[in-house]
Amino acid sequence: MSQEPEPAVYFNYRQFSFRGFNLVVKGQGDQAALGAALRSGGRLDLRQWLGLALALGGLGWLASPARAQTIHLPDASKARELPLPAPERQTIQSEVEVAYAKAAGKPAGGVGPSSPLTDGERGLTYFQRIQLVTSLERTFGLTIPDEHWQQMTTLGQLVDYVEKRKQIERALPPREKASARTWPEIQQSFPVDARPVYKK
Numbered sequence: 001m002s003q004e005p006e007p008a009v010y011f012n013y014r015q016f017s018f019r020g021f022n023l024v025v026k027g028q029g030d031q032a033a034l035g036a037a038l039r040s041g042g043r044l045d046l047r048q049w050l051g052l053a054l055a056l057g058g059l060g061w062l063a064s065p066a067r068a069q070t071i072h073l074p075d076a077s078k079a080r081e082l083p084l085p086a087p088e089r090q091t092i093q094s095e096v097e098v099a100y101a102k103a104a105g106k107p108a109g110g111v112g113p114s115s116p117l118t119d120g121e122r123g124l125t126y127f128q129r130i131q132l133v134t135s136l137e138r139t140f141g142l143t144i145p146d147e148h149w150q151q152m153t154t155l156g157q158l159v160d161y162v163e164k165r166k167q168i169e170r171a172l173p174p175r176e177k178a179s180a181r182t183w184p185e186i187q188q189s190f191p192v193d194a195r196p197v198y199k200k
Helices: 031-039 046-055 086-104 126-140 155-170 183-188
Strands: 009-018 021-029 059-065 070-072 197-199
Touching (some): 086 126, 086 155
16 A cells, blocks of 8 residues: 655745845755754755755745845943944944955945945955955954844945944943954843844
C-alpha cells in the first residue's frame, strides 16, 4: 500500500537586502525537506535558501524597496535635550563625505547627501561600504553594528546616524575605558522608557 505524500508546508524568509531591495524568498515542499533545513538552525545564506527553495519544488520571490531605518530618541530621553551645535554637525557631514569619497575613489566635491551607499554603478560595493564604516568608527570613536549600516541607502542617512550617535554620547556619563560603547551598552545606559532605538 502506497503511503500518502507528506502535506506541503510553506515558509518565508525575508532577511536579505540587495541593491536597495528587500527580498522575500518563498518556497514549498515536504515536511522532511523543511525539517532538514530547520535542523540547520536557520543559519543559511541567500544562495543556500534559494537552492533549498528550488529543491523543495517551488520558488517565488517578491522584491520591495528597502525602507531605511534611523535612530529614534524617545521623548523621555535626555539626549533630545542636547542637540549638536551647527558647527559640529557641519564637521560631521564634511568628514563623512570625505570618507565616502575616499572609499569610492571619487572627488569629494561630487559627494552629497543623496550619494548612494548601495551597490551599483553610482554607489559603493559591499567592500567599499565596510571600508567606509570602519573609517567612520575610527574617526568618531563609535561602533556601528552591521544591522544598522546595512539598512542605509544614502550618505545623508549615514550622516544623520553619526550625528544622533554623537548626540547620544553627550547624554552619557564619562567613560573610564577608552574603547567605544557598543549599541547594547548604550541602550542599557538609559532607563527603559528613554532608550534610543534603531527602527524604520
